[in-house]
Amino acid sequence: KAGVTQTPRYLIKTRGQQVTLSCSPISGHRSVSWYQQTPGQGLQFLFEYFSETQRNKGNFPGRFSGRQFSNSRSEMNVSTLELGDSALYLCASSILSGGGQETQYFGPGTRLLVL
Amino acid sequence: GNSVTQMEGPVTLSEEAFLTINCTYTATGYPSLFWYVQYPGEGLQLLLKATKADDKGSNKGFEATYRKETTSFHLEKGSVQVSDSAVYFCALSNGNQGGKLIFGQGTELSVKP
Numbered sequence: 001k002a003g004v005t006q007t008p009r010y011l012i013k014t015r016g017q018q019v020t021l022s023c024s025p026i027s028g029h030r031s032v033s034w035y036q037q038t039p040g041q042g043l044q045f046l047f048e049y050f051s052e053t054q055r056n057k058g059n060f061p062g063r064f065s066g067r068q069f070s071n072s073r074s075e076m077n078v079s080t081l082e083l084g085d086s087a088l089y090l091c092a093s094s095i096l097s098g099g100g101q102e103t104q105y106f107g108p109g110t111r112l113l114v115l
Numbered sequence: 116g117n118s119v120t121q122m123e124g125p126v127t128l129s130e131e132a133f134l135t136i137n138c139t140y141t142a143t144g145y146p147s148l149f150w151y152v153q154y155p156g157e158g159l160q161l162l163l164k165a166t167k168a169d170d171k172g173s174n175k176g177f178e179a180t181y182r183k184e185t186t187s188f189h190l191e192k193g194s195v196q197v198s199d200s201a202v203y204f205c206a207l208s209n210g211n212q213g214g215k216l217i218f219g220q221g222t223e224l225s226v227k228p
Contacts, residue, residue: 004158031214043204043218056215090158094214104208104216106151106159 002027004093004107012113018079021110025072025093031055032074033104034066037088046089049074050096078112086114117142121205121219128195128226136190136222138179138205146207148172148181148188149216153202162190162203195226 005024013019025032033056034046045058049068066076072093078085088111092104122137140146147166151159163172168183177192188205205219 033214033216035216042220043216045215045217048214050214058215092159092216102208102214103149103161103164104214105161108158 004091004105006089006091006107006110008110009108010111010113012115013081014115015081015083017081018077019081019112020075020077021089021091021112023074023076023091023093023107025074025091026105029093029095029105030072031094031096031102032068032072033092033094034074034076035090035092036060037090037109038086043090046076081114083114086112088112117146117207117209117217119205119207119217119219121203121222124202124221124223126222126224128224130197130226130228131194132226134190134192134195134199134224136203136205136224138188138190138219140186140188140205140207142186142207142209144209146209148179149206149208150177150179150188150190151204151206151218153204153221155201159204195224197226197228200224200226 007022031050033048048056052068063079068074088109090109092106094102094104118141149164150162152162163174165172165181171180179190202221206216
């Protein structure tokens with residue numbers, strides 16, 4: 001079974017631009033979560049989607065948004081990019097959402113560099 | 116609130132040495148606990164997990180026991196290999212917050228031949 005895939009793997013943008021990252025979960029998984037990883041802040045939760053609905057949101061500004069499609073694929077968008085948005089963005093999928101016991105499987109990440 | 120604290124790295128060991136990476140947590144209710152590993156340039160891989168008190172998770176020679184009385188989930192391995200060099204993350208998931216994972220800051224392990 002194919003794992004979580006993320007595209008693109010690498011991205012360079014300039015301040016003020018916007019970016020869209022894509023995540024395809026493992027087949028059959030309906031929950032998708034997004035995390036930001038930086039050297040200073042570590043791994044921080046962005047948001048979680050389940051059946052096309054945002055179920056949970058972390059403490060990030062409104063410039064960070066996401067959505068999930070009927071096939072469970074998810075996208076996240078960052079508008080008006082800032083230098084501090086440079087990070088590795090990780091997507092994770094799991095079968096269900098809410099129980100807290102499900103294992104989340106991570107993709108390889110998209111490394112975003114903002115210049 | 117919920118939080119995870121790991122011992123600071125980097126940790127440097129010789130091959131075949133014993134490994135312990137400490138992890139303690141603060142949470143309401145009964146969280147599930149996880150150890151993830153990240154190799155250079157890659158995403159996170161689940162190493163092991165435990166979903167209730169006194170459960171022991173194990174995989175690839177690594178073990179961790181869910182200790183509710185000490186709110187700990189320390190990672191251990193009896194004999195490390197060079198290939199174990201990576202960053203290790205302790206994490207918790209609390210049922211009242213859906214699938215959200217809360218991570219510790221990560222511990223970098225370097226194993227020398």
